[in-house]
Amino acid sequence: MTTYTDEQLHKALSHYFGYDTFRHTQLPIIKNVLSGNDTLAIMPTGGGKSICYQLPAMLLPGIAIVVSPLIALMKDQVDALIANGIRAAFLNSSQSQEEQQRVMREAQSGELKLLYIAPERIPANSSVFFDFLRRIGPALFAIDEAHCISSWGHDFRPEYLKLAVLKEQFPSVPVIALTASADKVTQQDIADKLALRTPKLFLSSFNRPNIHYYILPKKNALGHIIDYIKQHKSDSGIIYALSRASTEEIATTLKLQGVNAAAYHAGMDSAERSRVQEAFQRDEYNVVVATIAFGMGIDKSNVRFVIHYDVSKNIEGYYQETGRAGRDGLKSDAILFYSPGDIMKLRKFAQIDDNPQQSAISLRKLQLMQDYCENDGCRRQYLMQYFGEQFPAYCGSCDYCQSSLEEKDATEDAQKLLSAIARTGERYGANYIIDFLRGSAAEKIQTAHRDLKTWGVGKNLKKEEWQWMMQQLLNGGYIKRSTDEYAGLNLTDKAWKILRGEARLKLVMKKPVREQPVLQEPDYDIRLFEALKELRAAMATSENVPAYAIVADNAIVELATYLPVNFEELKHISGFGDYKVSRYGAAFISAIGRYMAEYKVPSKMHFKKPKPVKKERTEKPAPGSSMDMSLQLFNEGASIEEIAEQRRLSVGTIEGHLAAFIASGDLSITKVLPFDKLRAILEMVETTGQYTAAKPIKDLLGDDYTYGEIRMVLEHYKRTKR
Ligand code: ADP
Numbered sequence: 001m002t003t004y005t006d007e008q009l010h011k012a013l014s015h016y017f018g019y020d021t022f023r024h025t026q027l028p029i030i031k032n033v034l035s036g037n038d039t040l041a042i043m044p045t046g047g048g049k050s051i052c053y054q055l056p057a058m059l060l061p062g063i064a065i066v067v068s069p070l071i072a073l074m075k076d077q078v079d080a081l082i083a084n085g086i087r088a089a090f091l092n093s094s095q096s097q098e099e100q101q102r103v104m105r106e107a108q109s110g111e112l113k114l115l116y117i118a119p120e121r122i123p124a125n126s127s128v129f130f131d132f133l134r135r136i137g138p139a140l141f142a143i144d145e146a147h148c149i150s151s152w153g154h155d156f157r158p159e160y161l162k163l164a165v166l167k168e169q170f171p172s173v174p175v176i177a178l179t180a181s182a183d184k185v186t187q188q189d190i191a192d193k194l195a196l197r198t199p200k201l202f203l204s205s206f207n208r209p210n211i212h213y214y215i216l217p218k219k220n221a222l223g224h225i226i227d228y229i230k231q232h233k234s235d236s237g238i239i240y241a242l243s244r245a246s247t248e249e250i251a252t253t254l255k256l257q258g259v260n261a262a263a264y265h266a267g268m269d270s271a272e273r274s275r276v277q278e279a280f281q282r283d284e285y286n287v288v289v290a291t292i293a294f295g296m297g298i299d300k301s302n303v304r305f306v307i308h309y310d311v312s313k314n315i316e317g318y319y320q321e322t323g324r325a326g327r328d329g330l331k332s333d334a335i336l337f338y339s340p341g342d343i344m345k346l347r348k349f350a351q352i353d354d355n356p357q358q359s360a361i362s363l364r365k366l367q368l369m370q371d372y373c374e375n376d377g378c379r380r381q382y383l384m385q386y387f388g389e390q391f392p393a394y395c396g397s398c399d400y401c402q403s404s405l406e407e408k409d410a411t412e413d414a415q416k417l418l419s420a421i422a423r424t425g426e427r428y429g430a431n432y433i434i435d436f437l438r439g440s441a442a443e444k445i446q447t448a449h450r451d452l453k454t455w456g457v458g459k460n461l462k463k464e465e466w467q468w469m470m471q472q473l474l475n476g477g478y479i480k481r482s483t484d485e486y487a488g489l490n491l492t493d494k495a496w497k498i499l500r501g502e503a504r505l506k507l508v509m510k511k512p513v514r515e516q517p518v519l520q521e522p523d524y525d526i527r528l529f530e531a532l533k534e535l536r537a538a539m540a541t542s543e544n545v546p547a548y549a550i551v552a553d554n555a556i557v558e559l560a561t562y563l564p565v566n567f568e569e570l571k572h573i574s575g576f577g578d579y580k581v582s583r584y585g586a587a588f589i590s591a592i593g594r595y596m597a598e599y600k601v602p603s604k605m606h607f608k609k610p611k612p613v614k615k616e617r618t619e620k621p622a623p624g625s626s627m628d629m630s631l632q633l634f635n636e637g638a639s640i641e642e643i644a645e646q647r648r649l650s651v652g653t654i655e656g657h658l659a660a661f662i663a664s665g666d667l668s669i670t671k672v673l674p675f676d677k678l679r680a681i682l683e684m685v686e687t688t689g690q691y692t693a694a695k696p697i698k699d700l701l702g703d704d705y706t707y708g709e710i711r712m713v714l715e716h717y718k719r720t721k722r
């Protein structure tokens with residue numbers, strides 16, 4: 001057996017296929033194959049599995065037999081090889097007897113390097129066929145799309161089961177099984193069914209960093225698709241839909257919108273299908289709307305988007321389909337329109353009669369597809385973990401990361417957390433540390449610990465936020481769980497660097513979500529509505545004004561919806577300013593009260609969302625004004641004292657100037673005050689509840705703090721907290 005150096009293999013790659021470098025795990029796979037061992041190669045779609053047997057085929061004496069499930073695909077592969085000057089042929093049921101005879105003769109004469117065979121061409125027990133194989137002397141068996149042999153996989157083909165006999169009949173010929181299915185059970189099943197001998201497993205990363213994943217609720221999906229395509233006019237893309245009818249419908253709609261689109265599905269005759277596929281490949285169609293049958297054989301590198309109009313049956317299929325985008329490595333989008341109703345529909349199809357085992361597998365895979373769509377976390381992380389790879393919680397290029405997470409400098413908060421661990425002697429678990437940080441007064445917090453400076457410094461974050469950070473610090477190797485009986489958290493060297501301020505730390509944090517209690521809006525009470533309108537009409541008549549001048553209709557609707565019972569509550573009804581409350585309030589309140597008593601209905605004021613209050617917009621001082629000059633000097637780096645001196649004004653006046661810009665949001669408080677002072681003042685504001693007056697806070701804080709500083713913090717507080 002000849003052994004090849006890496007250099008020789010690179011040369012061969014470039015000689016036969018014109019590529020400069022091996023991708024993924026191609027090189028080690030090829031070396032393993034050439035050394036005569038069995039191989040299980042797992043590589044994502046588009047990863048370059050074919051080279052893994054095609055190159056060895058060129059270097060081994062004899063002929064490589066390639067088993068491949070799809071007839072159309074086979075022809076493309078063989079054509080591509082012939083285009084590279086490589087002698088290859090295929091045997092399948094699409095050929096005439098004569099053609100098959102001719103190919104077999106070619107194979108026997110030793111002219112061919114690769115022979116592709118459809119699995120149905122391998123009879124279960126045919127000595128004729130094995131004699132044929134023996135005569136041509138196979139150098140290698142390559143089983144492409146090997147997951148088809150496993151009923152655990154997502155594309156089981158019973159005829160693949162016959163391949164089990166290959167190893168029996170040709171024990172010394174190496175076998176390479178290739179698939180993009182990373183399902184562990186399927187992998188094991190492939191190795192078992194093919195009777196591979198101590199196969200070496202090669203797993204390359206499934207991550208496709210240039211594909212961005214988006215899942216959108218399936219509402220007006222077609223409208224979204226049209227918008228998207230219009231924004232990506234010159235791009236190629238595939239839209240997958242489950243039924244033939246919907247591919248036709250979507251394609252027609254797109255055409256009406258001026259999009260160069262075509263449908264593709266199994267109901268079309270094969271000539272028409274090839275025509276569409278070839279036209280798409282030549283960029284004559286921008287968009288093909290297809291059932292899953294499309295794309296198997298195509299090798300189009302500039303597919304910029306893959307849209308799933310319907311949810312896929314399983315992650316494997318979804319990933320294979322999205323994987324057809326961006327083979328050229330450029331940014332591409334994978335967009336899925338998700339509705340739980342679609343899962344319900346697929347659930348019915350997943351039930352196969354007379355095959356409860358297969359049904360259970362399909363349902364389980366469908367469930368995981370649903371989990372993916374509904375998962376509260378990074379899409380890419382979910383996909384990678386599905387394929388058995390570790391992946392961080394943040395990819396930055398999926399809809400989840402972009403809308404719910406952000407990568408932020410978290411050094412300061414991490415320091416709090418790490419020092420809490422250090423100060424408490426590295427003996428406590430996560431829950432204790434977090435409660436301690438948040439200043440819990442619970443009994444379990446040791447009295448001595450309550451005197452530590454770190455006790456309660458972590459009130460700025462919620463418990464879940466600290467847990468989230470803790471998890472990342474554990475994953476990132478900043479802290480680890482000790483193995484002793486306490487199972488406390490220990491700091492690593494990396495953590496000490498952060499604590500000493502020698503390194504900064506970026507963490508992924510959840511974006512703050514504005515909490516909006518979801519309450520069922522009550523309907524308005526029609527009888528009360530009528531009664532109140534009558535009351536209003538009477539008021540209008542007696543005052544000789546139109547009814548709407550008393551209060552508008554929507555105010556009456558609100559009254560009849562929420563039933564306010566006193567003046568305070570009435571103020572929360574739209575249209576009731578202080579004047580109207582005092583003038584008409586009593587009449588309305590008593591009418592409502594009578595109604596409530598008579599019909600025994602309660603007030604529903606607790607459902608009422610607060611009236612939108614106009615935010616006090618503090619006017620920004622005019623450019624060129626005295627205040628503006630102070631700001632400019634400050635922005636140029638002068639201290640408050642220096643500005644005061646230069647402008648012959650008091651320090652307090654300059655602080656007042658800057659306070660105005662803090663109020664308008666043009667100046668950040670953190671630029672003006674050191675963090676310690678800011679925190680101290682803010683804490684005092686919070687604990688005393690003094691949000692407007694500086695004096696009580698000044699009295700408590702003493703001489704280390706000026707009125708000006710306190711006023712600036714109050715402005716900041718008003719702007720941000722209320
Ligand atoms: P798979 O079977 O894993 O889906 P293919 O073998 O069909 O992938 O290869 C996908 C594409 O990548 C093809 O266009 C192929 O020519 C190309 N390719 C494979 N290996 C290399 C390589 N080492 N360098 C450049 N292109 C490659």
Ligand code: MG
Pocket residue numbers: 049050144
């Ligand atoms: Mg392939």
Ligand code: ZN
Pocket residue numbers: 377378379380381393394395396397398399400401402
């Ligand atoms: Zn992500």
